Amino acid sequence: MIRIDFEKCVGCMSCVGVCPFSVLGDGGRFPEWTDLSSKRCIECMHCGAACPERAIDFLHGPGIRREGIDPLPKNFPQLIEAFLLQRRSYRSFSPNKVPRDTIEKALEIAAYAPSAKNQKPTKWVLIDDACMLEKMMEIIVAYVEKEGVSPEILENLDRGRNVVMGTATTIILGYAKGLAINPVVDTALEINALEMILQSFGIGTCWAGYLTRMANANPEIREMLHLADEEKVYGALMVGYPQGEDYLHIPNRKRAPEFTWI
Numbered sequence: 001m002i003r004i005d006f007e008k009c010v011g012c013m014s015c016v017g018v019c020p021f022s023v024l025g026d027g028g029r030f031p032e033w034t035d036l037s038s039k040r041c042i043e044c045m046h047c048g049a050a051c052p053e054r055a056i057d058f059l060h061g062p063g064i065r066r067e068g069i070d071p072l073p074k075n076f077p078q079l080i081e082a083f084l085l086q087r088r089s090y091r092s093f094s095p096n097k098v099p100r101d102t103i104e105k106a107l108e109i110a111a112y113a114p115s116a117k118n119q120k121p122t123k124w125v126l127i128d129d130a131c132m133l134e135k136m137m138e139i140i141v142a143y144v145e146k147e148g149v150s151p152e153i154l155e156n157l158d159r160g161r162n163v164v165m166g167t168a169t170t171i172i173l174g175y176a177k178g179l180a181i182n183p184v185v186d187t188a189l190e191i192n193a194l195e196m197i198l199q200s201f202g203i204g205t206c207w208a209g210y211l212t213r214m215a216n217a218n219p220e221i222r223e224m225l226h227l228a229d230e231e232k233v234y235g236a237l238m239v240g241y242p243q244g245e246d247y248l249h250i251p252n253r254k255r256a257p258e259f260t261w262i
């Protein structure tokens with residue numbers, strides 16, 4: 001899984017101290033593998049990230065990025081609070097498409113979200129073809145009419161409001177194999193990160209819960225998304241440049257956090 005360049009290693013054992021599953025141990029002069037089968041290694045690369053000599057890499061390539069760590073500004077806590085409070089769900093978007101490379105950049109950053117045992121099970125389907133989105137919506141409407149589920153979808157459509165995908169120009173769906181340790185949480189965390197990143201770029205987003213449910217339930221949509229039998233959509237986002245939706249104030253949440261210290 002990992003390789004250590006013993007020419008560079010100074011034996012400081014920083015890697016041993018941070019290895020979450022004790023795959024590396026203190027071998028005296030150098031770190032050593034405690035588990036030669038490497039089965040416990042989750043490839044988190046904490047060892048490489050902590051190594052002052054950059055002596056650790058993946059077997060298959062570089063373990064750490066070439067650029068250094070940017071120090072965060074002193075007012076970062078205030079910035080992050082302001083950002084989290086100002087994030088909103090946007091459902092009305094301009095017809096201008098978000099460039100694909102912007103979405104891909106956001107996905108690259110979102111991949112830094114944590115995941116159970118670093119499995120990173122989530123994969124993505126990205127749709128920015130207006131005809132395809134229209135077709136999906138037609139299938140969903142037909143499904144809702146036939147099955148009688150979520151009638152509010154039709155009621156809102158009658159009033160000119162699409163609660164399934166708004167007027168999104170791009171739809172992002174996160175899917176994974178059900179056999180992963182925790183695909184529900186892993187995908188939600190990655191989508192949450194993606195939403196933050198896209199909104200930091202000035203792009204509007206909204207979680208698309210109806211679409212997630214319909215995508216799993218409807219065989220026609222599953223086929224459109226090329227989902228295999230064992231794969232499930234765990235979350236989706238409506239994406240686009242906000243238009244006609246300006247939030248001047250920060251809403252209060254309907255409930256304050258409820259907690260018990262034990």
Ligand SMILES: Cc1cc2nc3c(=O)[nH]c(=O)nc-3n(C[C@H](O)[C@H](O)[C@H](O)COP(=O)(O)O)c2cc1C
Nearest residue numbers: 087088089090091162163164206207208209210211
């Ligand atoms: C898992 C999840 C599913 C959601 N599904 C939808 C949806 O299908 N359609 C929609 O219009 N909003 C959806 N939302 C957005 C919520 O309605 C919104 O987050 C909530 O009203 C709070 O508003 P805010 O995000 O602007 O603070 C969803 C949010 C989450 C977290």
